[in-house]
């Protein structure tokens with residue numbers, strides 16, 4: 001009997017990478033994976049990423065001690081609803097890897113209220129603009145922050161258990177409330193993706209007037225817009241799942257831009273210098 005049966009549901013970039021790290025950290029665990037389409041399942045077996053694959057989520061779920069959902073957030077919530085209808089092992093530990101946390105944690109608390117289910121929302125803060133199990137990487141999460149969210153469905157010992165399963169990610173685990181997670185990632189991740197896409201769009205619009213513009217997009221522009229190549233499916237989903245925090249960031253930023261506009265219009269060179277100097281110092285001090 002293996003010490004634990006783990007179910008990785010969703011063999012994409014994140015699910016595949018988690019499976020690789022769990023397998024290498026715990027060769028004694030039985031690792032099963034659910035995926036809707038066959039090619040990723042075949043790939044995961046050929047690469048020995050997991051021990052068992054199936055397109056029958058329910059059959060794998062009832063055997064699992066730990067289930068990690070690696071889907072877009074709305075889909076993970078649908079899978080949580082399915083899980084609540086199944087004869088799961090008592091005190092099964094469920095987690096996910098979605099990029100927003102309040103929506104799924106709130107849903108989990110309602111779905112599993114009064115049930116012998118433990119849930120810890122998770123967000124491994126590493127990724128790539130690539131997707132799919134083919135791009136999965138055992139080292140993806142090394143030294144990255146891995147947020148675990150507190151809720152009514154988990155106790156401190158449950159966090160230690162999940163961190164033990166995920167030990168070979170070599171990630172830096174941090175416990176936050178789901179609301180804290182969504183507020184902070186709006187600032188450092190979600191809103192910057194909006195800005196990057198807007199910069200690209202802005203340059204493209206201007207190229208209608210001066211067609212050579214985009215050829216002049218050099219180092220600074222390319223550094224700031226690399227993340228605009230990310231998946232539109234994933235980023236639409238993230239904006240839909242964290243609207244209040246993102247709208248707040250857009251409003252704050254619009255205010256900052258209006259202030260800079262005013263300084264430039266009035267040619268206040270001292271204040272403009274201070275604006276850049278403050279940012280330069282803050283950027284140099286960032287952890």
Ligand code: NAD
Pocket residue numbers: 009010011012013014015035036037070071072073075097098099100123124125126127128129130131132133234
């Ligand atoms: P991915 O596209 O590589 O994989 C998505 C998975 O969802 C695939 O297994 C796919 O088969 C499955 N899926 C999609 N629609 C489905 C459906 N209708 N029915 C059944 N299965 C379906 O995506 P990913 O990058 O692994 O992202 C997974 C989660 O991790 C997302 O919530 C994402 O926000 C989060 N995340 C992504 C990154 C990143 O940079 N890619 C980083 C951290 C967290």
